[in-house]
Amino acid sequence: MDAPTQKARASRATHVSGTNGAEPKLRAKTRSSKSDNDGAPPAQARSGAVRPEITDPTGQVQNVGLDQLLTEAASAESRFVPGAEFLKAAGGLALRPRLLAGQTATVAADLARVIAGRSGRTPPKGDSRFRDPAWTQSWLFRRICQGYLSISDYARALADESGLDWADHERLRLVVDNLIDALAPTNFPLTNPTVWKTSIDRGGENFVTGARAAVRDARSPIKLPASVDRTPFEVGKTMAASPGAVVRRDDRFELIQYQPRTEQVHKVPVLLIPPMISKFYVVDLSPGKSMVEFIGDRGLQPFALSWANPTRDEAGWNLEDYLESIVEAIETTREIAGADAVHVVAFCAGGIATTTAVAHLAALGHIDRVASLSLMVTVLDVRRGGPILSIASPDIAKAAKAKIKRKGYLAGTELARTFAWLRPNDMVWNNFVNNYYLGNKPPALDLLFWNLDSMNMPAGLHADLVDLALANPLANPGALRVLGTPIDLAQITCDAYIAAGETDHLTPWPSCYRSIEMLGGKTRFALSTSGHIAAVIHPPGNPKSAYRIGDESCPTPEEWLRSAQVHKGTWWQDWAPWLAERAGGKAKAPDRLGNSRYTPLDPAPGTYVFKQSQG
Numbered sequence: 001m002d003a004p005t006q007k008a009r010a011s012r013a014t015h016v017s018g019t020n021g022a023e024p025k026l027r028a029k030t031r032s033s034k035s036d037n038d039g040a041p042p043a044q045a046r047s048g049a050v051r052p053e054i055t056d057p058t059g060q061v062q063n064v065g066l067d068q069l070l071t072e073a074a075s076a077e078s079r080f081v082p083g084a085e086f087l088k089a090a091g092g093l094a095l096r097p098r099l100l101a102g103q104t105a106t107v108a109a110d111l112a113r114v115i116a117g118r119s120g121r122t123p124p125k126g127d128s129r130f131r132d133p134a135w136t137q138s139w140l141f142r143r144i145c146q147g148y149l150s151i152s153d154y155a156r157a158l159a160d161e162s163g164l165d166w167a168d169h170e171r172l173r174l175v176v177d178n179l180i181d182a183l184a185p186t187n188f189p190l191t192n193p194t195v196w197k198t199s200i201d202r203g204g205e206n207f208v209t210g211a212r213a214a215v216r217d218a219r220s221p222i223k224l225p226a227s228v229d230r231t232p233f234e235v236g237k238t239m240a241a242s243p244g245a246v247v248r249r250d251d252r253f254e255l256i257q258y259q260p261r262t263e264q265v266h267k268v269p270v271l272l273i274p275p276m277i278s279k280f281y282v283v284d285l286s287p288g289k290s291m292v293e294f295i296g297d298r299g300l301q302p303f304a305l306s307w308a309n310p311t312r313d314e315a316g317w318n319l320e321d322y323l324e325s326i327v328e329a330i331e332t333t334r335e336i337a338g339a340d341a342v343h344v345v346a347f348c349a350g351g352i353a354t355t356t357a358v359a360h361l362a363a364l365g366h367i368d369r370v371a372s373l374s375l376m377v378t379v380l381d382v383r384r385g386g387p388i389l390s391i392a393s394p395d396i397a398k399a400a401k402a403k404i405k406r407k408g409y410l411a412g413t414e415l416a417r418t419f420a421w422l423r424p425n426d427m428v429w430n431n432f433v434n435n436y437y438l439g440n441k442p443p444a445l446d447l448l449f450w451n452l453d454s455m456n457m458p459a460g461l462h463a464d465l466v467d468l469a470l471a472n473p474l475a476n477p478g479a480l481r482v483l484g485t486p487i488d489l490a491q492i493t494c495d496a497y498i499a500a501g502e503t504d505h506l507t508p509w510p511s512c513y514r515s516i517e518m519l520g521g522k523t524r525f526a527l528s529t530s531g532h533i534a535a536v537i538h539p540p541g542n543p544k545s546a547y548r549i550g551d552e553s554c555p556t557p558e559e560w561l562r563s564a565q566v567h568k569g570t571w572w573q574d575w576a577p578w579l580a581e582r583a584g585g586k587a588k589a590p591d592r593l594g595n596s597r598y599t600p601l602d603p604a605p606g607t608y609v610f611k612q613s614q615g
Contacts, residue, residue: 085172089162099161107154114146121146129186129425134193141193144185152180181424186433195437206439213435221413221613224420225431228448229441233286235453236605239446240281242292244604246306247594248332252317252325254306254606255332256280257593261296265590266583268371269301269337271330275350276322277415277457279450279609280306282347282537286446289539291572298576300343300583303333309611310458315408318460319353319468320482326357327483334369336595341371343579347536348507349465351378355492356474360483362491372582373519374497374575376536377504379511380489380518381475382468404459412454412613419451423505447533454613475518490520497578499526499571501535510557517553524551524578525560526571538570547571 093100113119123130123145130136135145159169159176185191189199198206217225233239244258272291274280283304284292292302305326310317333342346354355378358370404410420427434440442448457465473479477488496519500509509527516523527548528535538545548564549571567574594600 085164085168086175088164088168089159089172092163093158093161096161096163100158103154103157103161107150110150111147114143114150117143119143119146119150121149123149128430129184132194132197138193141185141191144191148183148185155180178421178424181429184425184429187429189437192433192437195433198438202439206437209439210436213439217435221411222416222420222452223413224417224428225435226442227420227427227431228452229444230449230452232444233446233449235279235281235609239286239449240284240605240609241287242284242290242296242604245593245600246602246604246606247336247598247600248329249601249606250325250328251314252308252321253329254308254608255329255598256304256306256604256606257336258292258296258302258304258604259593260301260589261293262299263589264586265299265301266580266586267337268339268341268343268583269303269333270295270343270345270579270583271333272302272304273326273329273344273346273350273354274305274307275348276307276353276461277349277412277455278307278347279453279455280304281605281609282447282450282533284605285450285537288541289446289537291537291539294539294572295576295579298580299586300576300579301337303329303336305329306606306608307455308608309412309455309613310409311456312408315459317458319356319464322353322461323357323360323482326354327361330357330361330369332598336598338595339584341369343371343374343583345374345376346378347376348378348532351375352380352465352468352474355380355489356480356482356487358492358494359487359489360485362493363485363487367491367493370492370494372495372497372579373492373521374499374579375512375515376499377501377507377512377532378498378515379507381511381514382472383475383511404462408459410457410459410462412456415457416452416454419506447537451533456613489518493520495521495582496523497526497575498523499528499535499575501528501530501532503529503531504535506532513557513560522551523553524549525564526574527561527564528571538572540570540573542570545570547574549574 110119110121114121117139123135130145134141136142155176156173159172162169162172164172186194189195195206213226217223220226242258244256246254247257248255272280272283274282283302284290287293292304296302308314330342330344334340344354344358355373355375358367358373361367361369431442435442468474468480471479474487474489477490478486480487496515498512498515500507500512502509504512513525516525528538529544529546530538538547546566546568547570548561548566550560550564552563554560554563592600
């Protein structure tokens with residue numbers, strides 16, 4: 001770590017100021033002394049505050065302390081049981097009797113047409129639940145489907161017109177949508193024509209096979225219907241198989257340098273930073289789908305950061321710890337490559353942390369060490385950052401806080417359940433019907449395999465991320481202080497590339513687009529036609545792939561959408577040349593990995609990637 005960073009670390013505040021003059025409770029924090037291939041001692045344990053300062057625009061420090069938000073969001077109570085927002089909605093509708101009467105009359109008339117066989121309702125295009133021809137050709141199943149669609153529209157219309165604010169509306173819609181999805185006729189064997197046909201064809205053997213699968217899944221840590229057949233995949237062989245070596249390791253991360261794939265390489269390296277709750281090999285999936293492979297074939301030098309999987313012993317790891325690790329990884333990558341700057345690439349929650357770390361470097365006067373910043377499916381302004389943020393109710397978080405405090409971490413399996421229940425039709429009920437009623441194996445998809453290879457989140461980090469989600473300090477310059485510096489994203493004056501997914505359910509693309517006006521440099525925005533992770537891992541080869549691209553910032557995402565150019569293929573084909581233009585000249589590829597200070601420790605994919613999460 002350089003002298004300015006050490007100075008900032010030493011001078012940072014040692015506590016978070018209370019708003020009433022009282023000293024707040026602080027959590028002690030330590031960092032283990034383990035450090036391999038690090039020429040200097042690891043960061044020493046720090047006493048005092050373990051969380052960054054978050055100040056609202058009025059100047060008051062906000063320290064919400066809502067630790068267990070995602071765990072509670074993943075619980076059955078949050079998914080299916082209405083809370084206070086239900087009472088607010090009922091009150092709002094009671095004040096609009098004409099609206100309520102009109103909606104009720106509409107659904108009654110629609111159901112009458114369904115019963116009489118005069119309804120023209122059809123399932124939405126692309127709804128795979130109703131792809132069996134019987135849903136449109138059989139008089140009985142057609143009426144079941146049409147009645148379900150009619151009642152679903154009625155319930156959603158009442159929720160949408162109840163007069164709630166955004167957060168309450170999103171929480172109510174999450175409950176309503178989950179109930180509607182759970183009660184779909186496709187989820188019950190007697191009202192699913194595909195189950196009838198399969199049972200007749202297989203003589204009921206599908207239920208025997210399904211029962212065995214249900215028993216296996218009940219014993220699994222995630223306790224959901226299996227979404228992927230894991231048998232064809234093995235980390236280090238069929239996945240995360242690009243040749244390289246771990247060139248630095250400490251208690252929190254391994255830094256992997258990959259073998260050059262061309263005789264000459266660009267001088268500026270590329271550092272890939274995954275979310276702190278995900279295994280890194282999403283960037284090195286399988287051959288032909290590897291981002292490492294793709295940019296390496298184009299003469300770029302890829303490095304990747306692989307996070308350690310924390311346990312109860314690492315409960316104190318917080319956001320500042322991870323920011324330090326990101327800064328250290330940037331510095332190590334620069335040193336090994338012999339470069340003045342690094343292309344920094346980050347994803348999702350990793351993008352939030354990485355942007356904050358880069359802003360910290362900018363505050364220290366070191367933005368020149370970052371050649372560019374690429375953010376994939378990352379929301380920096382969380383005013384309306386998606387359904388997971390709408391669940392941030394103080395009551396939910398308060399009830400969950402004690403649980404994570406006792407355990408010390410949010411289990412990766414709990415996170416996996418949370419994200420699955422945000423797409424219940426695709427990630428839960430489809431697998432439920434396929435595995436248990438039809439007796440089929442789940443598909444063998446590498447991206448789903450990675451998605452279930454989850455990591456734990458330490459309690460300290462989770463608390464800080466929830467505070468960020470609730471206080472939204474990145475949208476207010478100076479509202480957040482980390483590592484002794486105020487954070488102002490406008491100080492990030494390097495060029496930026498932002499990619500988002502048009503159908504992303506976790507980080508909606510308009511929320512990702514808002515980052516353009518927050519960063520201080522020139523920004524290029526790419527919009528893939530895919531969803532969350534599929535928008536990031538989008539290699540060439542799919543003839544249906546397309547993306548929109550644009551450099552100029554428009555006042556609104558909708559205006560940008562109208563003006564952006566549509567291209568066939570994947571945004572990777574636009575992004576790699578964009579990186580290369582900013583990667584300096586080319587030189588002979590290095591003959592060996594690492595350098596005299598950072599020598600190879602283990603072959604890629606390293607050791608941290610193999611540590612499994614515990615429930």
